[in-house]
Amino acid sequence: MCRHLAYLGEPVALGELLLRPPHSLERQAWAPRSQTSGVVNADGFGVGWWAPDDLVPARYRRAVPLWGDRSFADLARVVRTGALLAAVRGATLPTADGEAAAAPFAADRWLFSHNGAVPGWPGSLAALAATLPAAELLALEAGTDSALVWALVLHRLRAGDAPERALADTVREVAEAAPEARLNLLLTDGSTITATAWGNSLSCLTGPDRVVVASEPYDDDPRWRPVPDRTVLTASRSGVSLTPLKEPSP
Secondary structure, three states, rough: EEEEEEEEEEEEHHHHHHHHOOHHHHHHHOOOOOOOOOOOOOOOOOOOOOOOOOOOOOOOOOOOOHHHHHHHHHHHHEEEEEEEEEEEEEEEOOOOOHHHHHOOOEOOEEEEEEEEOOOOHHHHHHHHHHHOOOHHOOOOOOOOOOHHHHHHHHHHHHOOOOOOHHHHHHHHHHHHOOOEEEEEEEEOOOOEEEEEEEEOOEEEEEOOOOOEEEEOOOOOOOOOOEOOEEEEEEEEEEEEEEEEEEOOOO
C-alpha cells in the first residue's frame, strides 16, 4: 500500500507540499489519518517534478523511508516547481527491487503512482500481462503489481487513449481479474492530473493558486473535498471534473 500526492500551481518548494504541512506526506508515511491504505509506508518514496521549460520530469527515489532521508529534506528546501507527483511506499510483498519499485514511475512526459494492491499477485494478472508486447514486459522497472499496472496504462496512452480512458479501462480490467484489488491510480503530465478512486481514500483541493489531489489532505484547509469511491477525476488549474467509474460486468 502507498500514499501519493500530485500538485499543479504556482511554483513552490518541494518541502512546502511534502514536509512542512501539519499532515504532510512525510507524516502520513508513519501516522496516517485514514488506514484503508495500511499504516506504515517505510519501503521507499519518490518525487517527480518539472523544471521550467522542460517537458521531461526529473525524479528522486529512494528505498528508505521519507522521514529517514535528510538529503531529501535539504533538496526539498531549495527545489521549486509548479508541478509534481510524490509517493511513499508500503510494499505489498517483500521484493528486492529497491528504489526501482518506488513511485513515481515515469515514461515520456508522464509520471504515475498506484495506491493500493492486487490480491493474488502475480498469478491474478498473468492473463493481462500476456496481452502486452514482450518488449514492454521486459522493460518493467520492477517486479511488482504497481509496475505492471503502470505498463498496462502506458500501453494505452501510447496507443492514443486519453488519460481518463487509459486509467478507467485499466482499473476495470484489473478489478475483473482481481475483484478485491485496490486501484487508486494517479497520473500527470505536468499540466493535467488524472486519478481514480477505487478502494482507498482520495481528496482534492482547488484554489486560485493550486490544485492538489492526494490520498489524504495535508492540512485542515476547508477547500479539501473527498472524491467518491469508483470515480475518475480529471483536474487542471482551470477546474476539476468527476466521472463515475462503473464496476466490471459480471
